[in-house]
Amino acid sequence: MPPAHPFDFDAVNSDGDKLKEECGIFGAVGVTDAANFVALGLHALQHRGQEAGGIVTYDPDEGFNSARRFGYVRDNFTSQTLMKTLPGALSIGHVRYSTAGSKGAAIRDVQPFFGEFSMGGAAIAHNGNITNADALRRELIERGSIFQSSSDSECIIHLMARSLQRNIPERMEDALRRVEGAFSVVAMTRTKLIGVRDPLGVRPLVLGKIGDGWCLASETCALDIIGAEYVREIEPGEMVVITAEDGVQSHRPFRPQPSKFCIFEHVYFSRPDSIIGGQSVYETRRQIGVELARENPVEADLVCPVPDSGTPAAIGFAHESGIPFGMGIIRNQYMGRTFIEPTEHIRNMGxxxxxxxxxxxxxxxxxxxxxxxxxxxxxxxxxxxxxxxxGAAEVHFRIASPPTAWPCFYGVDTPQREKLLAATMSEEEMCQHLGVDSLKFISLDGLYRAVGEAEGRDKSCPQYCDACFSGEYPVEPADMIKKGFQMKAAE
Structure with a gap:
């Protein structure tokens, strides 16, 4: 497969030094030319996946139509010619960064996935990761299922096909009860838009109102771009079935469990202009900087963010410490695309x-x-x-999250544990390895205080999924354990 762009920074600097942002999903029903709304929503969610994107639509005259492309939404879903092939008032879409399945995968791995059932067609788009996908896949293949992709998400379609339930929403409920891990799903039939979150609510999903229609999105920033009104979050373990005629109907197909929303959404994954749990992501990150300054003060002349993800925390750190804030590092905003060929000299610039x-x-x-x-x-x-x-006199690092010492198995592309710096080094050893004058991380309690938990982290029942910091996994990663992954020993 040729690269999506002549030159892409992630291809040059592919050292895995940032956690990749899982996927983004969007759906709309009851609006004219729904695919245009979905394309705009996916554009707002591009930070969650830059590898590929896809859109499926349904029109009573044209039936189901789909388009799947590698690269950015802005380059693939702006053509009037293409968008005319995606008619209808019902559509879902997906932007992808592969977390399961092969890297640099074929077009068949790009979602949404589509299946034709006895009661009609259905398409699904999944954000998250199925931790028992290997076992499910093996079982389904042994029973005759023929997989078309390497994605764990395809298991859901095959489980739906084998279900004996009467309609597609019920088949989806049946299928998702067999699934372990993390999932936010948008799906569509000929008349319905469906949204589901896993019982722990690890991955986000929100509901919006656009005119007489409705939409579902990974983040509220995707509602803003189309002028939709934010209604509420889809609750952990909730399924909503939406039609243009009847509006939103809510179901609770799963046994209630304490919520375990991914705390790293607050730190990095979500866009700073989104709202999570009624809180501004920007304000939460600014408060993380405040807590970081309180916990780890240092004498210095300038607080400088590593752009762009460190900016709100740096603003909070500067305000709390009284040290001036300055943009000491400038980001090249046009790095995603350039005419420069990636020669060895260019690669070495890093x-x-x-x-x-x-x-x-x-x-x-x-x-x-x-x-x-x-x-x-x-x-x-x-x-x-x-x-x-x-010419800096001293360099001090302050990190707006605790040390990342454990891999994520819930939809985030994380290096193997032995490649995580914090898994093999103490804070002091990391400081020496980086060659800086000091290195300090916010504590886990400090992070919890910043996201609104005044008493910090409840050690008996943590309020969030923080497995990448604590090693405490709310859902056992069954497939990885079979492959030899060692869970953290109980304390």
Whole structure:
């Protein structure tokens, strides 16, 4: 498969030093040319997946139609010619970064997936990861199912096909009861838009109103782009079935469980202009910076964010510490596409292609760099070198999340545990490895306080999924355990 762009930074600097943002899903019903709304919604969710995207529509005269493409939404779903092939008032879409299945996968791995059942067709798009997908896939193949992709999400379609329930929503309920892990799903039939969240609510899903129609989205920022009114979050374990005629009908197909929403959505994954649980993501990240400054003060002359994800936390850190805030690092906003061919010389430039130091601001100063996380540490080392090359007197890292010491199995592309810096080094060893004057992370309790839990983390029953920091997995990763993954020993 040729690259989606002549030159892409992630292909050049593919050192896995940032956690990749799972996937984004969007659906609309009861609106003219629903695919146009879905394309706009997916554009707003592009940060959640840049590898590929797809849209499925239904029109009474044309039936089901679909388009799946590699690359960005802006490059693939703006053609009037293409959009005319996606008619109808009902549509769902998906943007993808592969977390299960092969990397650089074929077009058959791009969602939404479609299936034809005895009672009509249905399409589904899934954000998350099925932790028992290997076992389900093996069972389904042994019983005659023929898979078309390497994606774990396809298991849902096959489970629906084998269900004996009367209609597609009931078949989906039946299928999802067999699924373990994390899932937010949007699906469609000829008349219905369906949204489901797993019983723990690990991955996000929100409901919006657009004119006489309705929409579902991974984040509220996708509602804003189409002028939709935010109605509410889909609750953990809830299924909504929406039609243009009857509106929203809610079902509770799963046994109630304590919510375990992914806390890293607050730290990094969600866009800062989104709302989570009634809270501004931007304000939460600013408060993370406040807590970080309280826990880990240091004498310095400048607080500088690592753009763009570190900016709100750096603003909070600067305000709380009284140290001036400055944009000491400038991001090249046009890095996603360029005519420059990725020669070996260009590849060796690495992070400098994406970020540049504001030398006039940095020179001679003791600099605090605020970033959202440290994964492998390779990018952090390069940024430190750039800051020192610009004449900084000292470099101090302050990280707006606890050390990432455990892989995620719920829809986030995480390196193997032995490749996570915090899994093999203490904080002091990481500081020496990065070659900085100091390195400090926010505590897990501090992070919980920043997201609104005044008493910090409830150790007996954590309020969020924080497995990437704590090693405490709310759903046992069955497939990975069979492959030899060692869970954290009980304390």
């Amino acid at each position: 992070v400098r292609l994406k970020l540049n130091v504001n030398r006039a601001l940095i020179k001679g100063k003791r600099v605090i760099l605020v970033d959202d996380s440290v994964v492998r540490g390779t990018t952090s080392r390069k940024i430190k070198e750039m800051i020192l090359d610009a």
